[in-house]
Amino acid sequence: MKDILTFGRYLTRRYGERVYKISLNLSGFTCPNIDGRVARGGCTYCDNESFSPNLSGGKKRFFLSPDTVDNPLLEQQLREITVQYEGSKQHFTRDYGVRKYIAYFQSFSNTYAPLETLKALYEKALAYEDVVAISIGTRADCVDDALFEYLAALQERTGKDVWVEFGVQSVFDETLQKINRGESYAQSEAAITKAKKAGLNVCAHMIFGLIGETPEMMVASTKKVAELGIDAIKFHPCYVVKNTILANEYAAGKFTPISQESYVETLVQAIKVLPEDVVVQRVSAGIANETLIAPAWCGESKNRQMAVIKKALAAQGLRY
Numbered sequence: 610m611k612d613i614l615t616f617g618r619y620l621t622r623r624y625g626e627r628v629y630k631i632s633l634n635l636s637g638f639t640c641p642n643i644d645g646r647v648a649r650g651g652c653t654y655c656d657n658e659s660f661s662p663n664l665s666g667g668k669k670r671f672f673l674s675p676d677t678v679d680n681p682l683l684e685q686q687l688r689e690i691t692v693q694y695e696g697s698k699q700h701f702t703r704d705y706g707v708r709k710y711i712a713y714f715q716s717f718s719n720t721y722a723p724l725e726t727l728k729a730l731y732e733k734a735l736a737y738e739d740v741v742a743i744s745i746g747t748r749a750d751c752v753d754d755a756l757f758e759y760l761a762a763l764q765e766r767t768g769k770d771v772w773v774e775f776g777v778q779s780v781f782d783e784t785l786q787k788i789n790r791g792e793s794y795a796q797s798e799a800a801i802t803k804a805k806k807a808g809l810n811v812c813a814h815m816i817f818g819l820i821g822e823t824p825e826m827m828v829a830s831t832k833k834v835a836e837l838g839i840d841a842i843k844f845h846p847c848y849v850v851k852n853t854i855l856a857n858e859y860a861a862g863k864f865t866p867i868s869q870e871s872y873v874e875t876l877v878q879a880i881k882v883l884p885e886d887v888v889v890q891r892v893s894a895g896i897a898n899e900t901l902i903a904p905a906w907c908g909e910s911k912n913r914q915m916a917v918i919k920k921a922l923a924a925q926g927l928r929y
């Protein structure tokens with residue numbers, strides 16, 4: 610049986626012990642695919658505020674963009690890092706004895722803000738002694754040379770790892786158009802190539818079961834994105850949640866979610882085409898609440914999903 614390079618194995622190897630990721634979800638962040646810079650409404654599967662009244666107490670809510678001159682939410686965002694990081698850390702340290710963490714800037718596009726704001730937030734997270742790395746979720750049209758230069762210098766100065774996680778989803782532009790992604794694969798390719806050249810760690814996010822895609826396309830996407838020299842990859846199935854464009858498409862019979870059987874089979878094939886040194890960070894769906902519409906299997910516990918995936922991989926001599 611051959612071990613897949615899971616994130617857990619990679620982290621233990623790199624840091625000599627278990628490292629947990631702590632998600633940070635900060636106020637004021639949005640995405641150019643939501644706020645109108647590129648498009649409105651976002652990716653078809655994205656649950657965002659464009660579907661609910663964008664009003665709070667009668668006032669329009671404030672969102673950041675790189676053009677924001679003075680960020681009125683900065684103090685609040687810094688406090689949110691403290692509360693979210695320390696709250697999760699307390700739990701993981703007490704219940705699981707974990708001592709090292711990765712601070713993960715997760716929701717929306719976490720580089721879509723003025724560089725001064727980003728510097729303050731990233732450096733606040735990295736200043737925690739137990740934080741060994743930060744990971745920044747974003748998309749290709751929200752990064753530039755100045756950001757990469759800064760992140761590379763930050764990595765050098767702190768001696769801590771900086772990861773950038775790009776939502777790639779598919780390498781097929783016709784699919785990206787169907788999901789209203791608002792960017793092409795060429796943009797992801799260029800951004801990943803630059804991030805790697807700057808010496809940053811890159812994780813690509815891929816979605817299987819996007820509208821109109823065959824399993825062959827999903828495996829081909831994995832192969833092509835891996836050729837960019839990414840360090841890690843995350844896979845997850847496309848599922849339908851309430852208040853999304855995809856929910857409307859599903860209701861109109863225009864979208865059929867991927868079955869668990871097909872997802873697992875495709876995932877196994879995709880892992881088999883990955884170079885052995887690409888870290889597999891995630892392979893399951895992460896939704897277990899009332900917002901899920903379909904498919905039902907995505908609402909099953911992570912343990913149940915992982916049991917099915919592990920069994921399929923084991924049949925191919927691979928241990929997750």
Ligand code: SF4
Nearest residue numbers: 640642651652655717
């Ligand atoms: S890129 Fe991310 S945040 Fe932006 S619309 Fe798509 S899923 Fe939502």
